[in-house]
Amino acid sequence: xxxxxxxxxxxxxxxxxxxxxxxxxxxxxxxxxxxxxxxxxxxxxxxxxxxxxxxxxxxxxxxxxxxxxxxxxxxxxxxxxxxxxxxxxxxxxxxxxxxxxxxxxxxxxxxxxxxxxxxxxxxxxxxxxxxxxxxxxxxxxxxxxxxxxxxxxxxxxxxxxxxxxxxxxxxxxxxxxxxxxxxxxxxxxxxxxxxxxxxxxxxxxxxxxxxxxxxxxxxxxxxxxxxxxxxxxxxxxxxxxxxxxxxxxxxxxxxxxxxxxxxxxxxxxxxxxxxxxxxxxxxxxxxxxxxxxxxxxxxxxxxxxxxxxxxxxxxxxxxxxx
Amino acid sequence: xxxxxxxxxxxxxxxxxxxxxxxxxxxxxxxxxxxxxxxxxxxxxxxxxxxxxxxxxxxxxxxxxxxxxxxxxxxxxxxxxxxxxxxxxxxxxxxxxxxxxxxxxxxxxxxxxxxxxxxxxxxxxxxxxxxxxxxxxxxxxxxxxxxxxxxxxxxxxxxxxxxxxxxxxxxxxxxxxxxxxxxxxxxxxxxxxxxxxxxxxxxxxxxxxxxxxxxxxxxxxxxxxxxxxxxxxxxxxxxxxxxxxxxxxxxxxxxxxxxxxxxxxxxxxxxxxxxxxxxxxxxxxxxxxxxxxxxxxxxxx
Numbered sequence: 001x002x003x004x005x006x007x008x009x010x011x012x013x014x015x016x017x018x019x020x021x022x023x024x025x026x027x028x029x030x031x032x033x034x035x036x037x038x039x040x041x042x043x044x045x046x047x048x049x050x051x052x053x054x055x056x057x058x059x060x061x062x063x064x065x066x067x068x069x070x071x072x073x074x075x076x077x078x079x080x081x082x083x084x085x086x087x088x089x090x091x092x093x094x095x096x097x098x099x100x101x102x103x104x105x106x107x108x109x110x111x112x113x114x115x116x117x118x119x120x121x122x123x124x125x126x127x128x129x130x131x132x133x134x135x136x137x138x139x140x141x142x143x144x145x146x147x148x149x150x151x152x153x154x155x156x157x158x159x160x161x162x163x164x165x166x167x168x169x170x171x172x173x174x175x176x177x178x179x180x181x182x183x184x185x186x187x188x189x190x191x192x193x194x195x196x197x198x199x200x201x202x203x204x205x206x207x208x209x210x211x212x213x214x215x216x217x218x219x220x221x222x223x224x225x226x227x228x229x230x231x232x233x234x235x236x237x238x239x240x241x242x243x244x245x246x247x248x249x250x251x252x253x254x255x256x257x258x259x260x261x262x263x264x265x266x267x268x269x270x271x272x273x274x275x276x277x278x279x280x281x282x283x284x285x286x287x288x289x290x291x292x293x294x295x296x297x298x299x300x301x302x303x304x305x306x307x308x309x310x311x312x313x314x315x316x317x318x319x320x321x322x
Numbered sequence: 323x324x325x326x327x328x329x330x331x332x333x334x335x336x337x338x339x340x341x342x343x344x345x346x347x348x349x350x351x352x353x354x355x356x357x358x359x360x361x362x363x364x365x366x367x368x369x370x371x372x373x374x375x376x377x378x379x380x381x382x383x384x385x386x387x388x389x390x391x392x393x394x395x396x397x398x399x400x401x402x403x404x405x406x407x408x409x410x411x412x413x414x415x416x417x418x419x420x421x422x423x424x425x426x427x428x429x430x431x432x433x434x435x436x437x438x439x440x441x442x443x444x445x446x447x448x449x450x451x452x453x454x455x456x457x458x459x460x461x462x463x464x465x466x467x468x469x470x471x472x473x474x475x476x477x478x479x480x481x482x483x484x485x486x487x488x489x490x491x492x493x494x495x496x497x498x499x500x501x502x503x504x505x506x507x508x509x510x511x512x513x514x515x516x517x518x519x520x521x522x523x524x525x526x527x528x529x530x531x532x533x534x535x536x537x538x539x540x541x542x543x544x545x546x547x548x549x550x551x552x553x554x555x556x557x558x559x560x561x562x563x564x565x566x567x568x569x570x571x572x573x574x575x576x577x578x579x580x581x582x583x584x585x586x587x588x589x590x591x592x593x594x595x596x597x598x599x600x601x602x603x604x605x606x607x608x609x610x611x612x613x614x615x616x617x618x619x620x621x622x623x
Contacts, residue, residue, distance in 0.1 A: 029440055046468045101369065139601055216356055217356045251583075
């Protein structure tokens, strides 16, 4: 088939692949393709397995499961509205705090506020924050954050209890400590992706802003952040996705109480924390209900993450073209 | 848009007075806003560093108090017992993470080779890449739920093996994506040179791409290992917990993270102290892996 350039017996280093090498190549190609296919199959299998386990619960409860508020294993009466509320409420609050701090740190580290060497050290510190396991944050939350915020929280309840956000006392675990720890946990994610997004903004755009007489913060807030807004937005979406699925710190801090309340100090529950605390001891009808809850959590995080990933791909393509 | 026209207007009115005022006025509203925002940024950045400092302080003070040989060799104490250690939890964490690595790294590397070298733009590659990105944001507890349904129910028992599989589900996408990125960083001309000499794609992968990309791949693998070593949610109802040494991977096993979770809610001072000590050991393991990856991953191309 192939044209033979090499004179037999010559010492040339280049020659066409032998039949054996060709066969090895084809075999290895299919093995590698199998690796890629396993990832696709795994996602399908996860959906099928959790969906299949949840099916009996979906058949018996249907959509009522999403709007019921009770969780009673004895009577087989299950609803996850409080958990959905707690998941979204805690994640949004954490996103507001952690997102704000994360984006500020991203600006702080990229816009020459610090000498480059110190900026690298600070960046490493923030990355280390991401490396600390969730259960260690939970332990820290129990013994540091709760005692720290409790006096202030109870003072607010006594003096401003008419405001719905302060409408109960903080007796121990509750929404506020959970939100504080959760915002610390999503902060590194938001900071890292925002830093990348801001780093993609061409330097000449900043120079143009300075050249027009903008102050540093005018350049940051009116030119650089708007230019990087797509990437920063996806950082927030992915941080939100992380907050939605975070389990251990919340299971340890949020109080696992199935109620819907605006109060920052009352105990609440989330979908992930419900799974963590009820799954190990659950018997059959409850286990199917938990599988249904897992499916709901999967659907919520999947939507948020697909959305965030698509924005990230889309905006990085847009910036690359510009 | 209105801002731009405002500046243009300002330019015209200054031009009329023939001498543009370029001096910095510290009391101008925008100059003061600039100073205030800078101070605010310093404050927020400092605030962001407080939790890490506090966590490390607590780990060293509370966890360091119990850092002795007993901690590594003894079994966890029951209710009112004094002393004890976390030996079996360290063993369990190492075993489950080992199983997870053995399962996920080969598959991830094969997938990465396919994504980076063989068919980067095929439908399979695009789908696998996208699903990997989505899987990295997958709540870790769902890996536990999935493995419970797929492995624990099948084997009829909680086991170290099931825990390892759950961690492997979390490692697979991370390792795939970082390995693909590392292989793509290998200069195209090196691969072209090999192909020009008559190498097959497979030979290029084994003799050019993999050796060149190895440091970055190892970095990605170590970071993924560090991440799953600290995971607890996927182990809750796959590996469960055990108060004894692990003798077979078909048995439930203790792990550092689950031990911390269990002991944190106990009313005994001894258990709480052990939870802090276990946290210190776990953070040291994770940080060692992180620092190791930084040394290995220095760019060499």
